[in-house]
Amino acid sequence: MAKVALVTGVSRYLGGLYARRLSAEPGIERILGVDVVPPRHSIGRAEFVRADIRNPMIGRIMNQAQVDTVVHMNVIATPKDTGGRVAQKEINVIGTMQLLAACQKASTVERLVVKSSAAVYGSSPRDPAMFAEDMNAKSTPRTGFGKDSIEVEGYVRGFSRRRPDVEITMLRLANVVGPQIRTAVTDYFGLALIPVPLGYDARMQFLHEDDAVAALVTATTGPSVGIVNVAGEGFLTLLQCLAIVRRPVLPVPLMTAGVIGNIVKRSGLADFSPDQVAFLAFGRGLDTTRMHKVLSFEPRYTTRAAFESFARGLRPVVPGVEEVGDAVSGAVSGAVSGAESGAAAVARVFERLYP
Incomplete structure (x- = not known):
């Protein structure tokens, strides 16, 4: 059970929401919320620490606070949120490398929880109907967030070999949607005129923002489970999504x-x-058996319910x-x-x- 947790990316929407939810866990004695800018939203009882995970100072923070659990939420999906693709890659890849280097040296660290993404599976016409956690991408993402996520997971696996005593959980989240969160997918479905690949009707799975946070809290407070896909039950096709948003x-x-x-x-x-274009054309399916049986997590929202919750918050066309x-x-x-x-x-x- 985590007692002193360090959470990265608390100034972003999902990181702040996670910090507030974790604050409600009575077994967590102290929460440190780390980011480069102060959060504009509440982070519960988490103590904000202004620090860059790319700076070795993060290691001193871990040692001084006797951190036993690190939750890495600062893997950024959208480059426009960081000032461009170069900054996004530096935060995602270099930031993860430095954070793991600090975790390796911190003897008090016992658990690492990483918010990963189903983007590691890519999207291609050769994909299986459902990706299980032990499957690899048929067409490996070569650019963007998908490539970053693969590199991040590679560094985490390397860390696990160097520190086998540290419990590791990585949640591969389906595309997160909801009434408040802004992602590349929600921005796309919010366009006034939506371009769609002609002749394609991809299958998609979504995860409500509340369920994403609940799954991460479960991964933090429950037993270590390794790699787990997390998605709402069921599928929507691209054309069904477009009918729901009425664009x-x-x-x-x-x-x-x-x-x-x-x-x-x-x-x-x-x-x-x-x-993103490949995802819209070919879609992606996740096998969530481990989510139910190993993580023991049941999303409150199905894929359809999650997307409808997002669509209700859209402005009129x-x-x-x-x-x-x-x-x-x-x-x-x-x-x-x-x-x-x-x-x-x-x-x-x-x-x-x-x-």
């Missing part, structure tokens, strides 16, 4: 999705990376966007044929919509 849709040939994605990304409205969709039908037809002019026409429409 106008622009079907886009997969070959032009990257062009459209770059325009949307430059607008600052959503992160539209190559791995911008008036007139339906007409924009009608205006680009000819451009889509040209792009379907593979003509460069069609793809360029679609791109021009999005440049006008998202200047």
Whole structure:
């Protein structure tokens, strides 16, 4: 049972929510919340410590506080939240390396809990219907958050070999949605006009923000369980999701999705990376048997209920966007044929919509 916990990333929404929930656990004597900027939200009874996990000072904090449990929440999924892809990778990869180096030297550390992601499985047409924890990606993510998550997990496995006495739990969370959290997926489904890969209807699983935090608290206070997939029960297809959010849709040939994605990304409205495009086309399924039997965790929200909770918090669609969709039908037809002019026409429409 954890007594003194150090939590990274408490100034981010999910990290702050986790700190507040952990504060309600009577067995936790002290909680240190670490981040580079002070949180704007409540972090419960956690003590905020302004520190960068990329700095060796984090090791001194662990030793002085006699930390026995480290919860790593500061693996960032969206580059626009950090000032760009370079900063995101440095925080995710270099930050994790330095944090684990500090954990290795801290003799008091007995447990490490890591918020990982189902993005480690990637998305490809060769994927199995369900990924179990012992399966590897059929097409390994080569860029972005998915690649970072694979590297983070690799460093954690290396740490476990150097410190076999430390209990380790890694939760591979499905895409987290909810009424408050902002992620690449929620930004995408909140667009006024949503580009979708033409001819694809990917299966998706979601995890409600409350369930994500509850699972992490269970991993912190319960027995160590290794690697576990965490997702809400059931699936939604991409078209079902679009029907729930009630947004106008622009079907886009997969070959032009990257062009459209770059325009949307430059607008600052959503992160539209190559791995995000692949997820929208091919989806991903998680086997949650270990979540039920080993972690002993039951999400309150199904995949559909989690997504509907998110959709209820969306602002109404911008008036007139339906007409924009009608205006680009000819451009889509040209792009379907593979003509460069069609793809360029679609791109021009999005440049006008998202200047």
